[in-house]
Amino acid sequence: MELNELSIKLASFEAEGVSFESFLIAGDKDQEVLQVIVDGNDELPIFVTQTDEQLLCISYLFCEAEIKAELKDELNEALLRLNVPIPLSAFAKVDDRYAIFGALSVNSSFDDISHELVTLADNAIDSLDAVTAYLNE
Amino acid sequence: MSILKKLFTAVRGGAREVGESIVDANGIRIFEQEIADAQSALQKAKKSLTEVMAKEMQCKRKVSALNSSISEHEDYAGQALSQDNETLAIEIAEKIGDFETEKAEQEQVLSGFTNHIVALKQQVKEAEKTIKENQRQLTMVKTTESVQKATMAVNSTLNTNESSMTSARASLDRIKQRQQDRQDELSAAKQLESATNGDDLKAKMADAGIGGSNTKNSDILARIKAKQGK
Numbered sequence: 316m317e318l319n320e321l322s323i324k325l326a327s328f329e330a331e332g333v334s335f336e337s338f339l340i341a342g343d344k345d346q347e348v349l350q351v352i353v354d355g356n357d358e359l360p361i362f363v364t365q366t367d368e369q370l371l372c373i374s375y376l377f378c379e380a381e382i383k384a385e386l387k388d389e390l391n392e393a394l395l396r397l398n399v400p401i402p403l404s405a406f407a408k409v410d411d412r413y414a415i416f417g418a419l420s421v422n423s424s425f426d427d428i429s430h431e432l433v434t435l436a437d438n439a440i441d442s443l444d445a446v447t448a449y450l451n452e
Numbered sequence: 453m454s455i456l457k458k459l460f461t462a463v464r465g466g467a468r469e470v471g472e473s474i475v476d477a478n479g480i481r482i483f484e485q486e487i488a489d490a491q492s493a494l495q496k497a498k499k500s501l502t503e504v505m506a507k508e509m510q511c512k513r514k515v516s517a518l519n520s521s522i523s524e525h526e527d528y529a530g531q532a533l534s535q536d537n538e539t540l541a542i543e544i545a546e547k548i549g550d551f552e553t554e555k556a557e558q559e560q561v562l563s564g565f566t567n568h569i570v571a572l573k574q575q576v577k578e579a580e581k582t583i584k585e586n587q588r589q590l591t592m593v594k595t596t597e598s599v600q601k602a603t604m605a606v607n608s609t610l611n612t613n614e615s616s617m618t619s620a621r622a623s624l625d626r627i628k629q630r631q632q633d634r635q636d637e638l639s640a641a642k643q644l645e646s647a648t649n650g651d652d653l654k655a656k657m658a659d660a661g662i663g664g665s666n667t668k669n670s671d672i673l674a675r676i677k678a679k680q681g682k
Contacts, residue, residue, distance in 0.1 A: 340609045348603035356632065358623035364602040366595050370657065373599075375606075377620030409603050443624045450621055 316425065318349040324425055325351065325432075332443070333433050337363075353436035359443070361435055370423060372431055373409070373416040376438040381450045390449040397442075399403055403431060404438040415439050456592060480593060487586050494579040501572040508565040511558055518555040522548055 316324075317443040318339060337351040340362075342445075349363040351372075364371045382390055394406040404417045415438055418432050525548045532541040646652055 321674075341607055346598055346605065348602045348605045350606075356627050358618070358626055362606050364598055366591070366598045368591055369595065371595070371599065371602075373602075375610075382618055409599065419621075427619060440624070440627055443620055447621055447624060450619075452621075 316370075316421075316423075316428070318347045318363060321363070321425070321428065322349055325429070328425075328429060335429075335432065335438075353430055356436065356440070359365055359436065359439045361432055361439075363432075365421060368421060370419040370421055370428065370434050371416060372419070373407070373414050374435055374444055375409070376413045376415055376439060377446070377450060378412055379408075383449055383451055386449045390446060393446075393449075399441070401438055403434045406442070415442055456589075473566050480590070480597075483586065483590050487583055487590065490579055490583050490586070494576060494583065497572055497576050497579060498609070501569065501576060504565055504572060508562065510567060511562040511565060515555060515562060518551050518558065522551045522555070524553065577661050 317358075322337045322339065325337045328335060333354045335351055335353055336357075337349055340348050340350050345447050346364065351361040351363055353361065359374050359376075361372050361374045364373070398405045401415075404415050407414045407416050415435065419431055421426060423431075525544050528543045529544040529548065532538075532544060
């Protein structure tokens, strides 16, 4: 599914009691990125990128600089351990930002994608809530 | 070195431009060309495999035809002998000899084909494995590249959008506040609804035993009984 097609479908859709807003962001012309806001939470947008094989959905959680320095190792360890139990999503780091992401096959159905987005949005909020103890005041 | 290992080393070295540092755009094209070449070689190998397999089948058919000819002529020779026709039997035996020579030749050809097929199948299997492996590695490089480009786009969006630059803590607080607001709205709406419906008052009156307009089952039964009594 092309990203602009996904955007159109998301606009007229409400899944699991959740609404979506989405728009393509300006950037590299051969690498489109769709910004998706789930349930009005524009603080934690999901960025959807398509590659040959995968649809990557990434939500940025916090910057490296926000972590309490003395707790950084402990946080990294905790995130590694949480990767398996957390449904559908995994933790990652892109440049100096910690992120949570999910990867789907490009052949996924719209239902699969919307379920992924809803789950990722929930996981992002839950994760942020869980790690605040590790972040600077 | 596998691509993953190269990526790992680059990440450890703190390289930001991971994708570019390992395989530049030109490198990716070469990689893709290699895969394409391997695929066309695979196609050729598969084509010659089907050809050889067809020839093997033909050869097998010939051998089994020769086998039946031999047993048929052995039968004939037996019949000639039982008629005491030694000359005919010898002639038939010569024919059988010809068949056996031809059979031996065909069997040699057949075993050549069979060996060739085993080798070709092995080649196809190996080519398929190589292609799959190369594609997996290429996917890794291309994904790294895509993520990098996407990150650049995301960064420029985040940088122009002030609200997204706030700390994670502040973001979470705002989300929680929004969720709480929504919850409050919902319960307020519920209260309002029950108030306008008069559900509240009715419930209070029912508790006090006032205005119980609902006829009780026993009352209905009594009414019916009274009717029957008439």
